[in-house]
Amino acid sequence: xxxxxxxxxxxxxxxxxxxxxxxxxxxxxxxxxxxxxxxxxxxxxxxxxxxxxxxxxxxxxxxxxxxxxxxxxxxxxxxxxxxxxxxxxxxxxxxxxxxxxxxxxxxxxxxxxxxxxxxxxxxxxxxxxxxxxxxxxxxxxxxxxxxxxxxxxxxxxxxxxxxxxxxxxxxxxxxxxxxxxxxxxxxxxxxxxxxxxxxxxxxxxxxxxxxxxxxxxxxxxxxxxxxxxxxxxxxxxxxxxxxxxxxxxxxxxxxxxxxxxxxxxxxxxxxxxxxxxxxxxxxxxxxxxxxxxxxxxxxxxxxxxxxxxxxxxxxxxxxxxxxxxxxxx
Numbered sequence: 001x002x003x004x005x006x007x008x009x010x011x012x013x014x015x016x017x018x019x020x021x022x023x024x025x026x027x028x029x030x031x032x033x034x035x036x037x038x039x040x041x042x043x044x045x046x047x048x049x050x051x052x053x054x055x056x057x058x059x060x061x062x063x064x065x066x067x068x069x070x071x072x073x074x075x076x077x078x079x080x081x082x083x084x085x086x087x088x089x090x091x092x093x094x095x096x097x098x099x100x101x102x103x104x105x106x107x108x109x110x111x112x113x114x115x116x117x118x119x120x121x122x123x124x125x126x127x128x129x130x131x132x133x134x135x136x137x138x139x140x141x142x143x144x145x146x147x148x149x150x151x152x153x154x155x156x157x158x159x160x161x162x163x164x165x166x167x168x169x170x171x172x173x174x175x176x177x178x179x180x181x182x183x184x185x186x187x188x189x190x191x192x193x194x195x196x197x198x199x200x201x202x203x204x205x206x207x208x209x210x211x212x213x214x215x216x217x218x219x220x221x222x223x224x225x226x227x228x229x230x231x232x233x234x235x236x237x238x239x240x241x242x243x244x245x246x247x248x249x250x251x252x253x254x255x256x257x258x259x260x261x262x263x264x265x266x267x268x269x270x271x272x273x274x275x276x277x278x279x280x281x282x283x284x285x286x287x288x289x290x291x292x293x294x295x296x297x298x299x300x301x302x303x304x305x306x307x308x309x310x311x312x313x314x315x316x317x318x319x320x321x322x323x324x325x326x327x328x329x
Contacts, residue, residue, distance in 0.1 A: 001120060002045070002047075003046075003321060004045075004115050004324060004325045005113075007143045007320075008038075008040050008143055013034065013232045014231070017193065017202075017281075019138070024160070027138055027153040027160070029209035031153075032151075033139070033149050036314070037168070037315065037317065039313045040107060041092060041104070041111045042322070044091045045116045046119065051089060057090070082122060091328065109136030109137040109143075110144050112136060114129060127161050130163070134161070141160070141161055145162055147165070148170060148171070150217065170223075170315070171220065176287040178286075185281065192250055195246045195248065196242055205239065205242055212234065212235050215227065216228065216235075225290060229275075229276030232278045233276055252283055253283055257279065260304070298312065
């Protein structure tokens with residue numbers, strides 16, 4: 001039994017940070033994101049009676065302990081659904097750096113969910129796949145539907161899922177990811193969610209979240225770039241303020257991160273370009289713009305001495321099963 005899938009990373013315009021239930025990964029607040037075609041994970045899952053334990057390979061490197069345990073725990077949900085006890089070999093590749101604030105866990109667990117569903121012929125609905133992907137990584141639920149996506153936090157497992165707000169072709173935005181560091185972050189998002197309640201600012205961030213979600217949704221549906229820029233920058237700064245005031249402090253920014261924030265603000269306020277920043281849990285900066293300005297802004301980013309590389313993602317489709325299987329090397 002074998003299945004493969006492709007899923008895209010996503011960039012959250014309204015952020016998810018903090019759980020009401022860590023086991024089910026039920027978010028304290030809803031969120032809105034855009035799938036990123038061009039930044040993808042391809043995963044093959046093969047269940048076999050010949051295996052004594054699960055196996056995991058990421059980008060050709062065999063994984064053990066933490067990563068393998070997390071994937072095995074996620075596969076257990078599918079094994080229970082299918083009423084089987086077979087172990088699986090999981091082979092996964094990313095075309096972008098992991099653990100640096102580019103939502104690698106989102107695409108990874110979305111692809112894993114769809115591949116496992118395909119291998120076991122469970123024929124889950126998109127809503128069910130979103131719920132199952134969430135159990136592996138909260139943001140993964142947003143990489144299941146296509147395009148611009150809203151995740152409803154929900155009070156329980158059955159009501160916490162994501163669905164499309166608009167298809168990829170609704171708005172030709174581009175996310176230019178300015179890579180200033182490829183180092184794997186010392187504290188990942190899972191750890192960060194657990195300490196979020198220790199910040200005195202988290203309560204205010206969560207209390208205001210629905211206002212920002214409504215603001216962002218309206219800006220997206222109206223294709224109002226100025227409104228979108230204002231709300232996504234506010235939301236990113238609020239999340240990082242919580243991180244910086246948590247115990248322990250999570251300081252993902254570097255001097256290069258701050259330099260990029262200032263560059264983006266100058267391009268918008270002084271040069272009149274439609275450009276905005278947002279930052280996930282890492283030092284790298286997502287620079288959002290409209291497609292007709294993307295090359296100009298990408299050239300500006302590459303000219304900055306702190307930027308190692310500029311990745312590009314446009315609105316992407318849904319996580320889908322594919323026929324091409326990754327074979328063991």
